[in-house]
Amino acid sequence: NAGVTQTPKFQVLKTGQSMTLQCAQDMNHNSMYWYRQDPGMGLRLIYYSASEGTTDKGEVPNGYNVSRLNKREFSLRLESAAPSQTSVYFCASSYVEGSGELFFGEGSRLTVL
Amino acid sequence: GENVEQHPSTLSVQEGDSAVIKCTYSDSASNYFPWYKQELGKRPQLIIDIRSNVGEKKDQRIAVTLNKTAKHFSLHITETQPEDSAVYFCAAVNSNSGYALNFGKGTSLLVTP
Numbered sequence: 385n386a387g388v389t390q391t392p393k394f395q396v397l398k399t400g401q402s403m404t405l406q407c408a409q410d411m412n413h414n415s416m417y418w419y420r421q422d423p424g425m426g427l428r429l430i431y432y433s434a435s436e437g438t439t440d441k442g443e444v445p446n447g448y449n450v451s452r453l454n455k456r457e458f459s460l461r462l463e464s465a466a467p468s469q470t471s472v473y474f475c476a477s478s479y480v481e482g483s484g485e486l487f488f489g490e491g492s493r494l495t496v497l
Numbered sequence: 498g499e500n501v502e503q504h505p506s507t508l509s510v511q512e513g514d515s516a517v518i519k520c521t522y523s524d525s526a527s528n529y530f531p532w533y534k535q536e537l538g539k540r541p542q543l544i545i546d547i548r549s550n551v552g553e554k555k556d557q558r559i560a561v562t563l564n565k566t567a568k569h570f571s572l573h574i575t576e577t578q579p580e581d582s583a584v585y586f587c588a589a590v591n592s593n594s595g596y597a598l599n600f601g602k603g604t605s606l607l608v609t610p
Contacts, residue, residue, distance in 0.1 A: 426602035
């Protein structure tokens with residue numbers, strides 16, 4: 385039982401390049417989330433998907449797109465990376481009707497030069 | 498949306514002392530208040546949560562209190578140990594709309610032997 389798996393774990397991009405962060409969960413959770421973590425800023429919600437087929441903006445959605453590919457997978461895309469997007473990105477999942485506990489992946493460290 | 502303020506941003510205590518972290522929230526509809534612990538280089542993990550129908554919840558050395566009138570809630574750690582050193586995040590959400598959590602900016606707790 386792997387829980388929440390994110391790939392890649394590390395990535396270096398040049399300004400303007402694009403990339404996709406992949407996330408998959410094997411806990412049959414309905415809801416999935418993407419957060420970014422920056423020093424002193426805590427965890428900020430980028431996008432979330434309450435259930436398969438739906439996506440919603442969080443606090444800091446600008447510069448990102450998401451796709452809920454199926455119940456297991458939720459990807460985050462940077463179309464034209466900027467240095468301000470240098471961050472650690474966490475994917476998480478939860479049951480919408482459950483306890484509310486978010487299960488996080490290990491994180492993906494992205495550096496944009 | 499919900500705005501969660503967390504204080505202090507850093508806290509240093511001696512082993513065996515108590516530590517208290519406080520959070521305030523803005524949305525009176527919020528009814529679920531979790532606390533997450535993130536050790537250095539690790540993913541955030543839920544340590545305790547409270548719902549708005551109770552005022553206090555304990556789990557061994559940790560407890561959370563909630564004051565709905567004042568819209569604030571606190572994490573209390575007693576008999577602190579070096580392994581309690583971590584960053585702690587509070588969050589608040591109206592669970593009727595799901596669990597897309599808005600986190601505070603975090604408190605870095607250092608427990609010195």
